[in-house]
Amino acid sequence: MKRRVKRSRPSRRSSVRRVSRSHKALYTGNHPEPLVSVIIPAMNEAGTIAAAIAEARKVHSRCEVIVVVNGSSDGTAEIAASCGGRVISYVEPLGHDVGRSVGAESAKGDILLFTDGDLVIPASQLRPFMAAVKGGADIALNDYSGPVHRSRPHPVVLSKHALNILLRRPDLKGCSMTAVPHALSRRALDTLGSGILSSPPVAQAKAILEGLKIEAAHKVPVGRMNVIRPKADGTDPLQQIIVADHLRAISLVLESGGERAGFSDGTRRREMVR
Amino acid sequence: MRIGIHPKSAGRSRASASRRMRVLHGTAKRQKLRMRKGPKSVRAAGSGRTIGRTAAGSGLRTAGRSSGKAVWRPPALRGKLSVIITACNEETTLRSVLKEAERLKPEEIIVVLNGCVDNSFRRARQSDKAIVVHCPDAAGHDVGRAIGAKISRGDILLFLDGDMAIPAPALFPFAAAVDRGADVALNDLNPLLPVFGECDDVTRCKMFLNMALGREDLGAGSMTAVPHALSRRIVDVVGPQALSVPPKAQAAAILEKLHVQNAGTVNVIKRNRIRNGNTGAGNGVEQLIIGDHAEALAELLARGASGLPWQENGADSRRLLAAWRNGI
Numbered sequence A: 001m002k003r004r005v006k007r008s009r010p011s012r013r014s015s016v017r018r019v020s021r022s023h024k025a026l027y028t029g030n031h032p033e034p035l036v037s038v039i040i041p042a043m044n045e046a047g048t049i050a051a052a053i054a055e056a057r058k059v060h061s062r063c064e065v066i067v068v069v070n071g072s073s074d075g076t077a078e079i080a081a082s083c084g085g086r087v088i089s090y091v092e093p094l095g096h097d098v099g100r101s102v103g104a105e106s107a108k109g110d111i112l113l114f115t116d117g118d119l120v121i122p123a124s125q126l127r128p129f130m131a132a133v134k135g136g137a138d139i140a141l142n143d144y145s146g147p148v149h150r151s152r153p154h155p156v157v158l159s160k161h162a163l164n165i166l167l168r169r170p171d172l173k174g175c176s177m178t179a180v181p182h183a184l185s186r187r188a189l190d191t192l193g194s195g196i197l198s199s200p201p202v203a204q205a206k207a208i209l210e211g212l213k214i215e216a217a218h219k220v221p222v223g224r225m226n227v228i229r230p231k232a233d234g235t236d237p238l239q240q241i242i243v244a245d246h247l248r249a250i251s252l253v254l255e256s257g258g259e260r261a262g263f264s265d266g267t268r269r270r271e272m273v274r
Numbered sequence B: 001m002r003i004g005i006h007p008k009s010a011g012r013s014r015a016s017a018s019r020r021m022r023v024l025h026g027t028a029k030r031q032k033l034r035m036r037k038g039p040k041s042v043r044a045a046g047s048g049r050t051i052g053r054t055a056a057g058s059g060l061r062t063a064g065r066s067s068g069k070a071v072w073r074p075p076a077l078r079g080k081l082s083v084i085i086t087a088c089n090e091e092t093t094l095r096s097v098l099k100e101a102e103r104l105k106p107e108e109i110i111v112v113l114n115g116c117v118d119n120s121f122r123r124a125r126q127s128d129k130a131i132v133v134h135c136p137d138a139a140g141h142d143v144g145r146a147i148g149a150k151i152s153r154g155d156i157l158l159f160l161d162g163d164m165a166i167p168a169p170a171l172f173p174f175a176a177a178v179d180r181g182a183d184v185a186l187n188d189l190n191p192l193l194p195v196f197g198e199c200d201d202v203t204r205c206k207m208f209l210n211m212a213l214g215r216e217d218l219g220a221g222s223m224t225a226v227p228h229a230l231s232r233r234i235v236d237v238v239g240p241q242a243l244s245v246p247p248k249a250q251a252a253a254i255l256e257k258l259h260v261q262n263a264g265t266v267n268v269i270k271r272n273r274i275r276n277g278n279t280g281a282g283n284g285v286e287q288l289i290i291g292d293h294a295e296a297l298a299e300l301l302a303r304g305a306s307g308l309p310w311q312e313n314g315a316d317s318r319r320l321l322a323a324w325r326n327g328i
Helices: A010-026 A049-057 A076-082 A098-105 A122-134 A153-166 A186-192 A200-209 A236-257 B014-025 B030-046 B047-067 B094-103 B120-125 B144-150 B168-179 B199-210 B232-236 B240-244 B246-255 B284-302 B314-325
Strands: A036-042 A063-070 A086-092 A111-112 A139-142 A182-185 A216-219 B081-087 B108-114 B130-135 B156-161 B186-188 B228-231 B258-263
Touching: A010 A111, A036 A049, A036 A098, A049 A063, A049 A076, A049 A122, A063 A098, A076 A086, A086 A098, A098 A111, A111 A122, A111 A186, A122 A139, A122 A182, A122 A216, A139 B120, A153 A200, A153 B199, A153 B284, A182 A186, A186 A200, A200 A216, A200 A236, A236 B144, A236 B284, A236 B314, B030 B168, B047 B240, B094 B108, B094 B120, B094 B156, B094 B168, B108 B120, B108 B144, B108 B314, B120 B130, B130 B144, B130 B168, B144 B156, B144 B240, B156 B168, B156 B232, B168 B186, B168 B228, B186 B199, B199 B246, B199 B284, B228 B232, B228 B240, B232 B240, B232 B246, B246 B258, B246 B284
Parallel strands: A036 A063, A036 A111, A063 A086, A139 A216, B081 B108, B081 B156, B108 B130, B186 B258
Antiparallel strands: A111 A182, A139 A182, B156 B228, B186 B228
């Protein structure tokens, strides 16, 4: 799940700004032949976008930062542009996770690193994902399964686990392309296509079914930074869309593996009862 | 080594059988006792059959009386109760399972012996009430339940497994729930589960299926687990053959708007018999049950899942959602 956080402590903010300033002295913009493309969807994230870009830029010396600004009215695009990011701007909101597809479309790097405009993740916490892809992984996931220390799991946490089980990757637990940060190889992007990245669980299912190398690379506990959003009439539409995405992903698994997703029926002789 | 409960070695002696019986009725403390006494029961098998038989037989009866076993009478049910017991080499426990079933005063008891090569048939025949269906070649997992359901005539179908004797008073709530109008009365294992992070994959599948069906409230409640009771109506609606794949039958029942509920808690996790193939992650039974849940989800997806909250309204819903999240 995408996590939202706004830095509020002034002391923290000032230190982040100092870092970004020193950074601008070193790099004025995106590298012409980037190794890493960092894709940052942003929607009204004026408060965090500068720091997010600054951290993203420190990931590698050959780096481009692509900011997909959509549905914003708070000057996010202007701030992103002043930080030297390549800004792709839409007046209307693109839709949940659609920014990832748009950003991936125009990325030039061999490695695509996805994060979010509302999260300021230190570069040191982003590099392991890049390193995992460099080391041969096609998809390097955030090794974070969400809150699992309760007996009744959140539907989204449950969906992520169930999908991985049906994909015969229970070792991935609740790790999912739904969560940032994560990184893709160019090969993964070519295999999956950029459009599918708008439905991260479907992309994950396809990746595993296509035999791409997918691994939990590094843990960034984004859940702790999460801000609880208001719920409209008791139901959370985000939760619904994510569960629906997982069901679509499962239908993909069933399409490819048959109605038992390739799992054995044991010694059942079903014809004994009609 | 599970020598103590292995049908071949332990089955020779009634002593070991009855010891296990007592253990099954006993408390958690006695459970521990079984672990220690396991190998001993094998020695008892060699030491003398007659002694074992008399001592254990009478001991059990008195123990039963003194603990108030004989006093319990099942409250009246409006519908006719069929108890369906499936067993695969359960000679050591089948007799006590049958006794508990008889205490419920059912209309009929059906024992489906699934590929038994031990004395299960003889044990089943010792009950004058039981209708015994003997399938010498194994029919596979859960198919026995479907066979039992097919030949049953009752209004309430209570499903038990021959490997564990559950006291009749603990079984009654399942039958009672169906008698009161439930179509599926499940064993509520939720209070016994660890935190989600420590659950096994099968439990996670059960929870996910219920959630996807809009029945998050059922938790891990599943027709895969016994004991559970069914109404005649669900058998008519989904067909007896559907019971061969319990999660799929459960999905069909919920999609058909039948009344599915948790009806009682019997700790079958602790008591479950350890067999080759059902222990450890990635074991055969686990894979089978995960496959069953895949089938159930296929059923759900094939029906379009209308009425469930997980609707996809195309790209537009994503856009509106994004806007909502940003308060636009």
